[in-house]
Amino acid sequence: MTALVAVSMLVAGCDKTPADLHGLPKDAAERATQCGRAALAYTAAGGDKDAAEQKRRQDLLQKVIDATDFFSAIGLDDAKGKALLGDIKGTLAGGNWLATLNNCKAAYALGDAEPLPKLPDDPKTKPAACAAVAVAASFKDGTMDPTQLQKKVLSDPQSSYFLIAAAGQDGGLAAAQNAMASQVEWAIASGAVGPLTDACVKEYPKAAANAAVTLPADDGQAVAACSFSVGLFRELGGAEGDMAQAVQKKLEASKAIPDLDLATSPKKLIAQALDLGPPANVLKACDARFK
Structure with a gap:
């Protein structure tokens, strides 16, 4: 014994x-x-x-x-x-x-944690940095083909949300894409994509990938929101592109008229999109709303 x-x-x-x-x-x-x-x-x-x-x-x-x-x-x-x-x-x-x-x-009780990098303080840079963090997380296989960048950005719920948040700053979507692209190397080199993702979602709670989307009850406002998301995904190809084209046909068949105050104001459309949640999730809600 x-x-x-x-x-x-x-x-x-x-x-x-x-x-x-x-x-x-x-x-x-x-x-x-x-x-x-x-x-x-x-x-x-x-x-x-x-x-x-x-x-x-x-x-x-x-x-x-x-x-x-x-x-x-x-x-x-x-x-x-x-x-x-x-x-x-x-x-x-x-x-x-x-x-x-x-x-x-x-x-293994090897001492205090190493300090983690922080998001930029500049409110104009922060959403672009968060978009870059989401993109970095999607490039785990090491692929950095620029031709795939836009597709990865838009198809990922979080990076697409952050990209729209960046577009809400001066310069619109094109400037936001450039700002995001300039931050991708920093995001990967940070070695802290996970913690930075958590920090971004804490900063922008509606960016959560599983965030539920409730479209406005008003058809005109809902159509404006859906048309905005359709515009983002329509030419993307793949499942998102197919859904966007299907939603576009449903919107046309519904004959619902978009809220003109929203539809004619890029800033208001972006503000509405950010209030709703990730655009990919908005698109799914639109597909379910319009028959």
């Missing part, structure tokens, strides 16, 4: 699975790889820092490797293990490595 107890204590002592995973994978190898790559990405991002900060990040990387028992967890030799660890292209493209690192630090 004593021997069995001793063995069980030894096994328990070797188990480095945190009591609270903080959202990290349950599998030890997957968790060690994710944490190691996040720490390596953080170390690489500190290349322009002073020597003391660079050393601090390198030391943190080693602590993460040790805490997760990286090489034992992945079951690879030194050379193959380092190759696996160093393959951080996907980690960087995902844009959320800093948030992952903080989860790892919390799970």
Whole structure:
């Protein structure tokens, strides 16, 4: 019995699975790889820092490797293990490595969380930055084909909402798209797409991807809102484009006249769109409203 107890204590002592995973994978190898790559990405991002900060990040990387028992967890030799660890292209493209690192630090009690970047204070820049964060989140596979950018922006409920919010500033939709595009690199390089997304939704609650949309009871106001969303998606192609064209036909068949005060004022249309919620969700509500 004593021997069995001793063995069980030894096994328990070797188990480095945190009591609270903080959202990290349950599998030890997957968790060690994710944490190691996040720490390596953080170390690489500190290349322009002073020597003391660079050393601090390198030391943190080693602590993460040790805490997760990286090489034992992945079951690879030194050379193959380092190759696996160093393959951080996907980690960087995902844009959320800093948030992952903080989860790892919390799970393994490695000290305080690293500071997260904040949204711009400028109210004219903030919505464009949020649109860029949403776009960065949709480019997890590392694809940055400019031809796909507009489609990704509009088809994603959150980025399309933020784009409209940016369009509400000076310059309209075209200027908003340029402002958003200029922030995408910052969003990815932040390493905190997840926390920044949370901050954006807190700033703009109606941008929540699952936000329910209730169209105005007045048909004229509803038609104006639906026509606005149709205009955004009609030429997009894919499921959203098909739905937009279907909704357009329903609007024409209904013979409902749009509220002219709304339909002739881009600023009022944008304000209405922001009050309703993500334009993709508005389009779905329009499809259900008009038969």
